Amino acid sequence: MTILTEQHLAKPPLTIRLCGPRGFCAGVDRAIQIVVLALKAYGAPVYVRHEIVHNRYVVEGLEAKGAVFVEELDEIPPEHRNQPVVFSAHGVPKSVPADAEARNLFYLDATCPLVSKVHKQAMRHQRLGRHVILIGHAGHPEVIGTMGQLPEGSVSLVETVEDAEVYLPEDPDNLGFVTQTTLSVDDTAGVIAKLQERFPNLQAPAADSICYATTNRQDAVKEAAPGCDLFIVVGAPNSSNSKRLVEVALRAGAQRSLLVQRASELDWDEIGPISTLGISAGASAPEVIVDEIIEAFRARYDATVELAITAEETENFLVNRELRGVPLTREDMAFVNG
Structure with a gap:
């Protein structure tokens, strides 16, 4: 028999529909792993051109480990030209590796294989x-x-x-x-x-260009969103796939949808009274932030979590040949896996 405390009774009930798949995709996981492995193999600093993925938590975590983020290659000091520079998961124009070679820089390409x-x-x-x-x-x-x-x-x-x-x-x-x-x-x-x-003669690519992770996350949101008073997508404002999830949630029937980077951004007055909450995360958002947001709602609601799982993802993309075999600690793996 469950004994309900006064505090428990005071909390309004809340059903949380937690989408799956959510969060890190194989391409993001690979990109983060490349930076962590490069730091292990070559030591700090490891330079990264552009945000490796669109998530400040990830970027700041890598900075703490010794990564240095730059927008252009000319920001890398000449005395560090033998240190690796990593190209982000989003891919780069052909001019960027050509520029790196002209500067005699050692680069590692973390472009997602699907890009x-x-x-x-x-x-x-x-x-x-x-x-x-x-x-x-x-x-x-x-x-x-x-x-x-x-x-x-x-x-x-x-x-x-x-x-x-x-x-x-x-x-x-x-x-x-x-x-x-x-x-x-x-x-x-x-x-x-x-x-x-x-243009009836328009030719399609041999395979769909939209990646499996984007499709899977949108499908899960479509299933979870109908009837939600609020739908939260964990992600960055410059993350395309995260912003699309906000739009998908609204179209699928959520009354409101918010893009949130951290639990500290939640405006409880704006959220107001709700009974059903949907949660998903963009492909560059780590699971630790999803947990953080769920705990923030548990502190204010008698929350029950229901899973809305529409697919299982088993994809795994190999890192660059130069980095294979470099060992990772348990702490490193926890960071890489979000």
Whole structure:
């Protein structure tokens, strides 16, 4: 028999629908692992061009271990040119490794293999004489990296259905498309449908460009969101896949949806009275922050956690050959796994 304390009775009931899969994907896990392994193998500092993944908790944790984040390679001091520089999981234009080689820098590429796949898809379209349409968000590092795989002028960026309606190519019969890996599946389908309607000879890539992790996380949110008074997505404001999860939750039936980086950001007055809460996490958000947010709600509610699991992920991407065999401590593994 359960004895209910006065404190227990005072807390309003709350059902938390916790999505699965959520959080780190295989590409993010690999990228973080590359930086940690490089620090083990070569010592600090290890330079990282751009945020390795879009999450401040991860970035600050790596900085504490000896990683130094830079936006451009000319920020690396000449006396440290023998130290590794890691390229982020989002991918980089071809000009970046070329610049690294010109500076005699030792670099390790942490580009997600699924982003590299999109690069190859785009290059295949061009090799076959097609102008490439990239469906994505202007200014996102992945988009910059993908467009930078091909000569200037050979890729056109289309962001929305409205863009697709007015896009005017030079040769409408020789077009191929690829997409950013972290887009909304539903939004992207609408853009593709409009392009195919206008350009019947438009060629698709050999395989879907949106990655499995993006699709899986959106599917779980779609299942959990209906009937939620509030849906929280753990993620950074510059994380494309996290922002898409907020949008998916609203479309799937959540009354409100918030993007939150840490529990300390929760505005309890804004949250107000709720009885059903959904929680997911973007692909670069560690599980420790999900736990932190759940505990923040447990402190104020008599919370029951229900799992909304739509897929099991078993993907594992190998790190760079130079780093294989470098041992990690239990503490390192806990950090890498979020």
